[in-house]
Amino acid sequence: MGSPETRERPDDGVSDEPASKRVKLDVAPAASSGENDSQKPPRVKGLATIKKEYLITAPGQRVPEPEAIDDDAAEGRTAPDPRDGQQKGPKGGKRKKQQGQNKERTFGTFSDTIRLCNSVAWTPEFSPRPCKQGERCNALHDLRKYLKEGRRGDIEIFGGVCPVWEKYGQCPSGWRCLFLSSHMKEIEHADGRKELVLVGSEKPSVDGEEAEEKPEEKRYGVVNDIPPSIKFDLSKKRVNFEKSDQYLEWLAKDTELYRVHHHRQKDDVDESKDYRAQYVEPPFKPSEKRKIYFGRETPALAPLTTQGNLPFRRLCVELGAEITYSEMALGLPVLQGQKADWTLMRAHESEVLPPRFNPSGPVEQCYDNSKDLRFGVQITANAPWIAIKSAEALTRFLPHLRLIDINCGCPIDMVFKTGAGSALLDTPSKLERMIRGMNAVSGEIPITAKIRMGVSDHKLTAQKLIERLTLGGPEMRDQQGAPGCAAVTLHGRTRQQRYTRAADWSYIGECAALIKQYNTTKNDLQDTICEVEENSLPNGGKMYFLGNGDCYSHVDYFDHVDNAKVDTVMIGRGAIVKPWIFEEIEKGQYLDKSASERLTYIEKFARYGMEAWGSDELGLNYTRRFLLEFLSFFNRYVPIGLLEYLPPNLNERPPAYRGRNDLETLLASKDYKDWIKISEMFLGPAPTEFRFQPKHKSNSYEIEAEG
Numbered sequence: 001m002g003s004p005e006t007r008e009r010p011d012d013g014v015s016d017e018p019a020s021k022r023v024k025l026d027v028a029p030a031a032s033s034g035e036n037d038s039q040k041p042p043r044v045k046g047l048a049t050i051k052k053e054y055l056i057t058a059p060g061q062r063v064p065e066p067e068a069i070d071d072d073a074a075e076g077r078t079a080p081d082p083r084d085g086q087q088k089g090p091k092g093g094k095r096k097k098q099q100g101q102n103k104e105r106t107f108g109t110f111s112d113t114i115r116l117c118n119s120v121a122w123t124p125e126f127s128p129r130p131c132k133q134g135e136r137c138n139a140l141h142d143l144r145k146y147l148k149e150g151r152r153g154d155i156e157i158f159g160g161v162c163p164v165w166e167k168y169g170q171c172p173s174g175w176r177c178l179f180l181s182s183h184m185k186e187i188e189h190a191d192g193r194k195e196l197v198l199v200g201s202e203k204p205s206v207d208g209e210e211a212e213e214k215p216e217e218k219r220y221g222v223v224n225d226i227p228p229s230i231k232f233d234l235s236k237k238r239v240n241f242e243k244s245d246q247y248l249e250w251l252a253k254d255t256e257l258y259r260v261h262h263h264r265q266k267d268d269v270d271e272s273k274d275y276r277a278q279y280v281e282p283p284f285k286p287s288e289k290r291k292i293y294f295g296r297e298t299p300a301l302a303p304l305t306t307q308g309n310l311p312f313r314r315l316c317v318e319l320g321a322e323i324t325y326s327e328m329a330l331g332l333p334v335l336q337g338q339k340a341d342w343t344l345m346r347a348h349e350s351e352v353l354p355p356r357f358n359p360s361g362p363v364e365q366c367y368d369n370s371k372d373l374r375f376g377v378q379i380t381a382n383a384p385w386i387a388i389k390s391a392e393a394l395t396r397f398l399p400h401l402r403l404i405d406i407n408c409g410c411p412i413d414m415v416f417k418t419g420a421g422s423a424l425l426d427t428p429s430k431l432e433r434m435i436r437g438m439n440a441v442s443g444e445i446p447i448t449a450k451i452r453m454g455v456s457d458h459k460l461t462a463q464k465l466i467e468r469l470t471l472g473g474p475e476m477r478d479q480q481g482a483p484g485c486a487a488v489t490l491h492g493r494t495r496q497q498r499y500t501r502a503a504d505w506s507y508i509g510e511c512a513a514l515i516k517q518y519n520t521t522k523n524d525l526q527d528t529i530c531e532v533e534e535n536s537l538p539n540g541g542k543m544y545f546l547g548n549g550d551c552y553s554h555v556d557y558f559d560h561v562d563n564a565k566v567d568t569v570m571i572g573r574g575a576i577v578k579p580w581i582f583e584e585i586e587k588g589q590y591l592d593k594s595a596s597e598r599l600t601y602i603e604k605f606a607r608y609g610m611e612a613w614g615s616d617e618l619g620l621n622y623t624r625r626f627l628l629e630f631l632s633f634f635n636r637y638v639p640i641g642l643l644e645y646l647p648p649n650l651n652e653r654p655p656a657y658r659g660r661n662d663l664e665t666l667l668a669s670k671d672y673k674d675w676i677k678i679s680e681m682f683l684g685p686a687p688t689e690f691r692f693q694p695k696h697k698s699n700s701y702e703i704e705a706e707g
């Protein structure tokens, strides 16, 4: 097979001209062709109306009901993540069965048949590093034997040329790379001995400096990769959190004072129980925060567990995402130095560039775009001490950080039952303390929050919470000023509702109006009630507001910015189903991407995956696993040229249809075996032991049938 760039792709009947040159569909296709709307079938709620020529129905048969997909399952970390090492489940007790969810997913094992010792895995054949295990080492040290018997042969994709080596001149997977023959050679020494060497590893690193980093630790273009020694020190509790400790000592006294004040009788005049009278200032104030900006020109990619991995975010940034977030990490494992949670903090170098900024837009005081960056991290925690110490750790060890977001929307039981995630919506004063404390220890890094409308459908709490996040709770507000939350994102659903029903954008709009009002009140308050130094509040006191839910086209996006009046829109599933949504927003028009263009995004994901995780058996199959996770959403895209009505709606499911060509039909397949086939186009044959189960059963016909 030739390199994917040159290899012939099936003709998909849609022009392969660059998207920007093609005629765009700015109006519903039927309307643009002058067809009368009355000739179209009516638009039915929840159903994507496919043009009849693409429907798969036998003559006289009714259009079959589309299957319902429940995204709850996808949101949780329901299965061990292969990057996690050992991922522990929730403590004790049975978990409530979640309908339709594939729990306990396994992905098989994918490693070489014989393990090559690290002491020889990157070095020339005759110069191994000393083996740390010495005599006790049971891995293989004989390179030639390993190449013959210890691994499968090279794969033939990309013309057999290692995509990482081709790009960077070195391959961190060394002798384990599955494109090894493209970067190894045998040299003959003067004494006639023949030695195997890796091409490129004899050179200095690509940066032009002598490589201090071991080749296996090098990941090109990846930042925020903290050294193992820090994780080790964290795990041994050897890291000093002096700032947090000092703050937490004060916080414990303040919380107790507040508790006594809160529970005293109305007529109790004892001053020792009066919060205001007894209030003591915290040991230090937050430092001046770096200014950030959210605007019309900065669509944001939502934090997405599993899906929002580094290769996927890199793809989205390339397609126009201006703000990105890590997958959610749990505060406690961060503090314990757990590799899996720190791995989530890695970012691609494209994410540390400044986001787009239109200086002629609404002027943001003192905003220096050149100091801003795209990538923020997200954590959740159930106790202030965890949130505060995590914030200090993240700030101290991650050099590239836009903000730290606290997830108060996570609905999954495993998180909610511990009091973290969306449980924080019902403990607003705890949340406020967390944010104040995180702000105090996070140096110049701003703190933000992501919330839902409430926990239960019957009690929407977001408006009250937003008041608190902007101004502070009544007592704390008077003493300490505003909590300094730099931005709030509201997902327009409740926890109870999960993904049923559309996101409530009118509620989001009401909250946007409230925030505008509170932002003004806050400025007045600052001037009068308390003497908070202006620079201790982020963005000079302005709290940004991001709306979130169901955004699936530039039409949705601009509707929300213009009518709900949010600063920007955060996009989740819409970006996984259709990553070029960001390009549509930038260009302000629909893009009817051909199947072959969509295939190039899959190829990019595969290449970016190998760069981030390696091109050896392990890295390649991590890439495959996360590519399949991506495809489990990507197949939902219904090409707009097939639709009777625009704008397309994320929550509308299509009946069975065929694409405009075979590739388009293949990309719409709901059968996970087809997804594996697609992965094989760019990652070579899946090992026989490789398994994949989508997070939700309805993503796969076969599993559904088995279940």
Ligand SMILES: Cc1cc2nc3c(=O)[nH]c(=O)nc-3n(C[C@H](O)[C@H](O)[C@H](O)COP(=O)(O)O)c2cc1C
Residues within 6 Å of the ligand: 071, 074, 075, 076, 302, 303, 304, 305, 306, 307, 327, 328, 378, 407, 409, 410, 450, 491, 503, 548, 549, 550, 551, 570, 571, 572, 573, 574
């Ligand atoms: C697969 C998946 C993973 C998610 N992971 C997270 C997460 O880690 N943190 C978070 O705050 N929200 C997470 N969410 C929620 C999204 O960020 C977003 O709020 C939600 O999907 C609604 O936006 P949408 O309608 O644009 O998808 C996740 C959602 C999905 C579907």
